Amino acid sequence: MNHLLKLSDLTSEEILEILNSADQLKYEKKNGIEHYHLKGKTLGMIFEKSSTRTRVSFEVGMYELGGNALFLSSNDLQIGRGEPVEDTARVLSRYLDGIMIRTFAQKEVEDLAKYGSIPIINGLTDYCHPCQVLADLMTIREFKSSLQGLKLCYIGDGNNMANSLIVGCIKMGMKVAIGCPKGYEPDAEIMKWASENGEFLCTEDVLEAAKDADVVYTDVWASMGQEAEANERKKIFKNYQVNDALMAVTNKDSLVMHCLPAHREEEITAKVFEQHANEIFEEAENRLHAQKAVLVKLLGDK
Numbered sequence: 064m065n066h067l068l069k070l071s072d073l074t075s076e077e078i079l080e081i082l083n084s085a086d087q088l089k090y091e092k093k094n095g096i097e098h099y100h101l102k103g104k105t106l107g108m109i110f111e112k113s114s115t116r117t118r119v120s121f122e123v124g125m126y127e128l129g130g131n132a133l134f135l136s137s138n139d140l141q142i143g144r145g146e147p148v149e150d151t152a153r154v155l156s157r158y159l160d161g162i163m164i165r166t167f168a169q170k171e172v173e174d175l176a177k178y179g180s181i182p183i184i185n186g187l188t189d190y191c192h193p194c195q196v197l198a199d200l201m202t203i204r205e206f207k208s209s210l211q212g213l214k215l216c217y218i219g220d221g222n223n224m225a226n227s228l229i230v231g232c233i234k235m236g237m238k239v240a241i242g243c244p245k246g247y248e249p250d251a252e253i254m255k256w257a258s259e260n261g262e263f264l265c266t267e268d269v270l271e272a273a274k275d276a277d278v279v280y281t282d283v284w285a286s287m288g289q290e291a292e293a294n295e296r297k298k299i300f301k302n303y304q305v306n307d308a309l310m311a312v313t314n315k316d317s318l319v320m321h322c323l324p325a326h327r328e329e330e331i332t333a334k335v336f337e338q339h340a341n342e343i344f345e346e347a348e349n350r351l352h353a354q355k356a357v358l359v360k361l362l363g364d365k
Contacts, residue, residue: 066176066183067357069169070193070230071256078200078234084356085201085349092127092352099129100359104160106130108186111137111166112288116323116350117186117194121163124355130362133159152179161362167288182361184354189288190250192223194357195322196231198349203278205349206318206342211236214262216276216313218242218269219303219330220296221249224282224322229253233261240264242272244299269302269309276313280320281305281330297329305331318342 064077091098106125108118118134125132140151148171155162156179164172165186176183185193204210215232217225221243229249232239239257241249241264248254248265257263266272273279284300285293305319319331319339327333336343 064360067193067361068172068176068183068185069191070196070227070234071253073234075234075236078197078231081197081353081356081360082201082204084359085197085352086205088355088359089349089352098127100363101125101128101130101160104128104130104362105158106132106358106362107135107155107159107162108132109135109137109140109162109164109166110186111164111171112187114165114186116347117163117165120350120354121186121358124351124358128355128358130160130358148174149178151175152177156180161358184357184361188223189286190223191227191230192322193227193231194350194354195224196227197353197357199228199280199320199322199346200231200235201349201353202320202342202346203318205345207277212238213277214238214240214275214314215278215280216240216242216273217280218272218305218309219281219300220284220286221247221265222282222286224280225249226253228280229257229263233257233263236261238262240266240272240274240276242266242269242303244303247299270312273309274312276317278318278320279305279310279313282322283324283326284330300330304329305335307332307335310335320346323347 108121122132152175161182163184163186167189169188169190172185172188215237217228226249229239245267254265284296321343325331327336
C-alpha cells in the first residue's frame with residue numbers, strides 16, 4: 064500500500080490492518096499515551112472542496128502523531144491558476160512527506176500519485192470517499208463487534224459515499240443493499256464488481272433495501288457542487304428518507320449512520336437522527352482515528 068486513492072486498490076487484509084491500527088491509536092489517545100510516529104513529517108492538505116471534518120481531523124491527526132499539516136486551498140496554489148497537476152506533484156514531492164487532497168475529479172488524485180513520489184491520500188472526490196468509509200467500518204465494528212455477515216442498507220443518492228461503502232463493506236464480508244431512485248444508481252462498474260464478489264442489491268424500493276438491515280446509512284440528497292439541483296432533487300428523493308417506517312423493517316438494534324452534514328427532515332428525520340446520535344457522532348470522531356492509522360501506514364517509517 065503506497066497510496067489511498069480508492070478502496071478497490073486495497074486488499075481485505077490491508078483494510079483490516081488499518082482498522083486494527085485505528086483501534087489501537089484511539090485507545091492510546093483515550094488513555095493519554097503519546098504516539099509520535101510521524102515526528103518531523105509534514106502533510107500537505109490540498110482543498111479544492113471545503114470541509115469541516117476532513118480538515119480538522121487530518122490537521123489534529125498529524126499534530127497528535129508529532130507531525131505538521133499545511134492547509135493549501137486551491138486559491139493558494141498555482142494548480143488553481145492552471146499549473147499542470149504533474150508539475151505540482153513533482154514540486155510538492157520535494158517539500159512534503161505526503162499529500163491529502165479533497166477535490167472533484169478522481170483523475171486529479173490518480174495523477175498526483177502517478178507523477179509524484181510521495182504517498183497521496185484521497186480526502187474525497189466525486190467518485191469515492193475512502194477515508195470516510197474506513198471510519199464507518201471502524202464504527203460498525205465497535206458497535207457490532209464484527210463485520211462479517213452484517214447487512215448495510217444505503218438510502219439515497221448513489222454518490223461517492225455509496226460507491227465506497229459498496230466496495231468497503233463487500234471486501235469486509237458484509238451484505239449491501241442500495242435504495243435509490245432510477246437514474247441515481249451508484250457507479251455501474253462498482254455494482255457489477257459487487258454482484259460478482261458478494262451479496263448486493265440495488266432497488267428503487269426503500270423497504271426492500273432496508274429489510275433486515277443491521278446498519279442503515281444515508282447522505283444528503285444534493286452533494287457539494289450540486290446546489291443548483293437541490294430543489295429538483297428534493298422532489299425526486301422525497302420518498303428516500305430514513306424515518307420510523309423504514310426503521311421498522313430493519314433488524315432490532317440496527318445502527319443509523321450519516322457522514323454529515325445532515326439535513327434533518329430531508330434524508331433523515333430529526334427523530335431518527337437524535338435516537339442514533341450516539342453512533343453518528345462516534346462515526347464522526349472515528350474519522351480522526353482511522354485517518355491517523357492511514358497516515359502512520361503511509362508516512363511512517365517502513
